[in-house]
Every structure is written in structure tokens, then in C-alpha cells.
Amino acid sequence: MDRDFILKEFELIQKKFRHLKLKFNGDNAVISGVISFTCNVKNAIIRDWFLIKINVPNTFPDALPCVEEIDNRIPRISSCHVNPDGTLCLGIPLEIYNEIQKNNNPLFFYVDTYIVDFLAQYSFYEKKHFWPYGEYEHGGFGILNYYLQEFKVQSWELVYILLKILALNIDFKGNEKCPCGSNKLYKNCHKTILGKLGKTKYNFTEDLILVNEYIKENLL
């Protein structure tokens, strides 16, 4: 990891969230402490704070950070959008990945946008017992629905097939039949979308595993 890059990003983060601290732990960076914020959520002013820990992998921004709330305030259950391993579910990973790639200060942007938005919305949910902007589907089901739209396919199985091609980095020739089974040539079917996603450094394996688990549990 480029420590100078993380240090510069952290300087920006600390200007806004002055109780957060940065430590390097081997190859990874760990940012932890109190994050306090004032936000407008659905015309309600949310002023709150949480105790959090952000693990920033040494491959950031090619790999996303993991965020935990470490004060036992947010129950570790899917209705609170917390994953079984205790990490917060800030949204669809590929969507977050695509957004942070476009930003010049990806780590500051990640904290200031995704983490603060999630916590502000959770704070709202805690008081009013509903999510302010409606709820997106959690875990494998949410990811599955995201890819149904992204790939423009109708079935879970096709999502699995196309995601596997991305995860395993399988190459198709333009004049081959498209693996989606449409009987069209690859170049006239999924080449554009798979080509675009395949060029990124995003790790599709995690998504493939979650989608596979969800399909197995819900198709039988």
C-alpha cells in the first residue's frame, strides 16, 4: 500500500471527523474512533455519533474497506443491514466500487458518503423504526437483483453463469455464441457489459459466492 496516499486521504478525513485515528497494521490501514456528524435525513436533522473501525485493505481502492460499529449499538442482524461477520452493509459493493473509482479522494469520499449516510439512516431507523429511503434488499438477494438489471437477464441462473465468467476471467471471442444462451453472437449480446466489467480490478468472486448461496437456499 502507498502510505503517503492513505496519509493524505486521512488528513482530509480528520479535518472533518477529528476524533478518528489512523494506524497501520502490517499492510493494512485501520481507522477507528468516534465519527460524529450532522445530516439532513428526510427533513429531519440527525445529529449523532458512532464508534467505528474501518479496515482499509492494502489494495484499496481496488478492494473496498470493511466497516464495523464497535460499541454494540447496531444489532448484528440483516434487518439492520449488518453482515454475519459484523461488517456494515453499506450498499451494493460493485456500485460503491464504481463510484469510488471516479473520485479523486476515494477514501475520504467513502467515509464522508457511504459510512456517514449509512449511520445517519440507521440513526433515523433506530428512532422511527423504518428506513428513511425505503430498504434495499440485503446480502445475496440484493446483489442478485443488482446483477439481474446490470446483465439485463431474467433468471438467477443466468446471473450465476455470467458472474462466474467474470470471477474466473473467462474470455469469449466475438463470433462465439453468447454464454447467456440467447443464440446471439457474443459481440451482439453480452460482450459490451462483460468487457467493461472485466476490465475493472473488482473481485467478482465474493459476489459469486453470495449469489450462489442465495440461489441454493431459495431455489430448492
Ligand SMILES: [Zn+2]
Ligand atoms: Zn444490507
Ligand SMILES: [Zn+2]
Ligand atoms: Zn448474452
